[in-house]
Amino acid sequence: MNDKPKIFIVEDEKHIARFLQLALEKEGFRTATESNGRRAYEKIVQDHYDVVLLDIMLPEMDGMEVCKLVREISDVPIIMLTARDEVKDQVSGLNLGANDYMTKPFASEVLIAKIRGILSRRDNIPREEEKRFITGSVMLYPERYEVKVGGEPVELTHREYELLQYLVENKNRVLNRDQILQQVWGYDYTGDTNVVDVYISYLRTKIDYKYNERHIHTIRGVGYVLKD
Numbered sequence: 001m002n003d004k005p006k007i008f009i010v011e012d013e014k015h016i017a018r019f020l021q022l023a024l025e026k027e028g029f030r031t032a033t034e035s036n037g038r039r040a041y042e043k044i045v046q047d048h049y050d051v052v053l054l055d056i057m058l059p060e061m062d063g064m065e066v067c068k069l070v071r072e073i074s075d076v077p078i079i080m081l082t083a084r085d086e087v088k089d090q091v092s093g094l095n096l097g098a099n100d101y102m103t104k105p106f107a108s109e110v111l112i113a114k115i116r117g118i119l120s121r122r123d124n125i126p127r128e129e130e131k132r133f134i135t136g137s138v139m140l141y142p143e144r145y146e147v148k149v150g151g152e153p154v155e156l157t158h159r160e161y162e163l164l165q166y167l168v169e170n171k172n173r174v175l176n177r178d179q180i181l182q183q184v185w186g187y188d189y190t191g192d193t194n195v196v197d198v199y200i201s202y203l204r205t206k207i208d209y210k211y212n213e214r215h216i217h218t219i220r221g222v223g224y225v226l227k228d
């Protein structure tokens with residue numbers, strides 16, 4: 001029996017669909033993709049998916065319409081993929097029965113955390129058994145975006161949290177700035193790679209210096225590694 005959750009990626013922009021597919025498969029999910037709204041609806045009717053990622057602007061039938069029709073026959077979890085700042089779309093998506101939405105561009109970590117959250121609520125896993133990452137005295141709760149160091153909650157911005165989670169998930173592996181940028185800032189980030197160094201210094205201030213520990217190490221000329 002193959003019990004890996006299957007994620008249906010409905011997205012007509014090929015590079016985004018590919019990005020999502022790679023990120024999800026790397027995390028152990030199965031994926032299927034579809035670029036046409038009407039065909040996506042037909043597939044949802046016929047096949048079983050654990051979560052549907054649904055873009056809004058799609059050929060033949062838009063994501064809103066797909067969501068509305070799917071809700072008449074199925075309560076499969078739907079995460080709408082909306083364009084930046086389209087608050088109107090987010091609200092209508094939720095009104096039509098979508099479970100959540102992501103504003104493009106987004107980092108795959110955030111999406112994966114949402115998917116895991118949806119799946120674990122569905123599977124009715126008690127909070128105590130929810131997924132967490134532990135490195136030394138640092139503990140991350142991805143479903144709540146919470147971080148504790150030595151049992152004390154630490155306030156991080158969303159981006160700092162995502163960066164820390166990426167480092168923790170890849171602990172003891174050296175990550176270069178480009179990898180970090182791609183994973184944490186997203187596939188279409190076009191700013192300066194210095195932003196990585198700046199956020200690393202924020203994290204060091206909040207995690208390492210404050211607690212007088214050393215988790216985040218600089219590998220000169222390469223990037224960063226988080227060690228136990």
Ligand code: CA
Pocket residue numbers: 011012013055056057058
């Ligand atoms: Ca689209």
